[in-house]
Amino acid sequence: MNDLKNKTAVVTGASRGIGRAIALKLAESGANLAICARSWQALSDVKLESEAFGIKCFAQVADVSSELAVADFLEKAKAEVGLADILINNAGIYVTEPIAEHPITSWQAVIDTNLTGPFLMSRALIPLMMKRNWGRIVNISSISGKVAEIYGSAYSASKFGLIGLTQALALETAKFGITVNAICPGWVATDMTFNQLNDAEYQSLTDINASDSVDVARLSVPQMRFIDPNEVADLVLFLCSEKAKGIHGQALNICGGLSLH
């Protein structure tokens, strides 16, 4: 187990799924946390669960796509737990939209959440990491950030963009003891996955029966299973460790072999 005692980690979208698993693993490793999501109830549960590991956790409702909300969250987090050695840009949304009917509102919401959010967080925290000559940034991209997903143009564009942002920031931070990497999960067993697979529009566009949708996705993975959120969290933890200091500017797949198709 890594020892992240005396480190502070910002985790966005920490109320459920992958972000929750990451927050709890970081807490178990001794890191103090600043966590956010757009709704409070599940986030406050994660705050309590993580504090059971004996760390300090600041939690606040904040939308990562809002410049003002990000600034307010980070200002209060700094006062409560100090900022910031580790940044995990995890918050993300997915929409199924065929291009001809794609409303600009859902396009913008996906880009603002999945790409502008990580930009805002990085812009605020990298100068602090540079001053300390240490930092770890992990951006949760996707296999869809390397191979596009049908009817997911905004999502794929945002996740390709996030890998581009990762590489650009890796070049800027390389001399400052900071590493910046992306993780590209395949299908992970979370609300996002099950909401997409159970969405009637997704099923009708992809011509998949409602009752088969989850199995079709699962069996498309060479390992014939969904990734557990804790597996992604374990990879995050490794990237935050000293052992991973040479891994920089990379986009690492964790997908059960899905990328091989």
Ligand code: NAP
């Ligand atoms: P999830 O279960 O839907 O959880 C998403 C988290 O992000 C929630 O805590 C949500 O809380 C928060 N969130 C969403 N929009 C936000 C915003 N604007 N500001 C702040 N928080 C926000 O999704 P997940 O599967 O854990 O996905 C986590 C990340 O992994 C995402 O970036 C996703 O694209 C990526 N990913 C997932 C999969 C997969 O198969 N599940 C695969 C590849 C990549 P609120 O709703 O309360 O805001």
